[in-house]
């Protein structure tokens with residue numbers, strides 16, 4: 001048996017054409033039944049209904065996901081899936097392969113070199129997760145931004161790896177993968193950990209621990225005993241049904257899921273119903289969450305279009321520039337942000353701007369952390385996964401629909417995360433207060449008011 005094909009392919013679902021192995025070795029695996037095959041696109045014949053297509057990689061069945069083309073390879077008219085096209089085209093004449101041979105023996109259990117201490121609330125949540133894993137039920141960890149969620153996961157993940165189980169931590173955001181990867185690698189020094197995201201490459205061989213964007217789960221099938229879905233409410237997981245299906249497909253039959261979030265959605269509450277639940281209302285340093293304040297900025301768009309920054313906004317920036325506190329200003333659109341950047345640069349030429357497709361995003365965030373730039377303009381792309389001591393945050397245009405309740409809570413969650421700087425300003429500049437803004441503030445106040453009580457339920461007031 002070819003062990004390197006086994007190690008690579010076990011738990012994956014891969015386009016046969018793109019397997020990084022010589023053709024004759026792949027052919028031998030197919031012949032001996034070690035490699036299983038699924039058609040790229042499956043045509044479902046339904047009684048009394050038109051045929052339906054399903055992409056076997058992303059499981060999309062939406063008719064809008066499929067398009068026909070004259071296929072040069074097979075000479076026929078083929079369909080391909082538009083929904084997962086960013087991961088390479090899957091067409092009806094493509095074959096998706098998976099490992100069907102004998103399983104790879106488990107690796108020796110890794111050590112846990114993380115030596116930090118958990119707060120009592122973190123400890124409790126960690127034990128509750130372990131309990132749910134033992135019972136094989138789903139679990140929801142609802143922890144405020146800055147509760148120290150990663151540390152809570154170390155022990156449960158470690159105990160799974162010790163048992164020879166395979167574990168995935170999935171998150172919608174590449175930035176979060178990049179933030180978690182070095183921390184888990186440092187904690188489990190002798191385990192192979194793959195970090196998978198758009199452009200990362202597939203990782204070599206087999207990894208018992210995979211940290212991946214939720215999109216990368218399309219490339220797995222029956223792989224994981226447990227999947228931790230981090231920041232599960234973040235776009236696009238909350239909107240995209242196929243991503244939820246991808247979590248199910250990537251899990252082994254009977255595998256379980258742990259959802260980790262600061263802002264649980266209705267879907268998530270439904271999916272974990274009957275499972276375990278942990279709630280942490282306090283940040284690890286024990287200080288309350290900063291409460292966003294509202295500042296009216298009437299007709300700010302007109303002022304910016306006329307080439308000047310609204311006075312209150314430029315005063316806010318000037319204060320941060322003189323105190324030297326790093327800051328983020330969140331924008332509802334790339335267009336407004338780019339229109340505003342030259343005006344901010346009149347205050348300080350080093351202020352930069354980042355959005356989803358900016359290439360220098362990572363460099364700019366690092367420069368902000370290192371104090372080389374005083375502040376950044378950003379879209380909601382930086383609403384999560386960023387920890388910078390002393391950070392202050394402003395939203396320009398908080399009335400825009402992109403600033404949902406959970407987006408505002410997450411943005412507020414960037415501020416006051418470190419123990420020596422537990423406070424900071426979160427200001428929502430707006431042209432009219434929305435229900436989402438009110439809801440976010442109400443929820444933060446509620447979390448701050450509630451005390452931890454022994455049974456984990458909110459104190460009644």
Ligand SMILES: [Zn+2]
Nearest residue numbers: 055058081084
């Ligand atoms: Zn697809």
Ligand SMILES: [Zn+2]
Nearest residue numbers: 071074078093
């Ligand atoms: Zn074809």
